[in-house]
Amino acid sequence: xxxxxxxxxYDEIQKRHQLWKNIANKSGEHNVEDVMIEAWLFTRxxxxxxxxxxxxxxxxxxxxxxxxxxxxxxxSEKNTLYTTNFTEPLSYQDS
Numbered sequence: 020x021x022x023x024x025x026x027x028x029y030d031e032i033q034k035r036h037q038l039w040k041n042i043a044n045k046s047g048e049h050n051v052e053d054v055m056i057e058a059w060l061f062t063r064x065x066x067x068x069x070x071x072x073x074x075x076x077x078x079x080x081x082x083x084x085x086x087x088x089x090x091x092x093x094x095s096e097k098n099t100l101y102t103t104n105f106t107e108p109l110s111y112q113d114s
Contacts, residue, residue, distance in 0.1 A: 020071055024071075025059075025063060028059060028062050028072060028074060029055075029059045031074050032055050033057055035080070036051065036055070038084055039051050039054040039058060039087075039113065040054075040086055042054045042091055044058070045088075046091045046092050049091055054087065056086060057087055058084075061083060061090075064088075
């Protein structure tokens with residue numbers, strides 16, 4: 020993927036600012052700029068194998084939004100669920 024195309028992708032990501040703001044708000048941990056950069060990096064590094072992200076394909080945008088939502092919101096919520104158990108004092112039984 021050449022540099023000009025990567026810049027076009029980032030420009031288009033910025034145009035869809037409200038989508039990324041929704042993820043940032045749901046996460047409670049990330050700001051919108053972090054989410055947009057994560058989305059851009061995902062299109063470069065983790066995109067479907069042997070394919071490139073297509074700016075004009077709404078299915079690619081839906082996939083990207085879902086992947087970033089899963090990574091920054093749903094996965095984060097799952098980790099929080101499991102780590103909250105560690106806030107209770109541990110009880111040891113004598114053997």
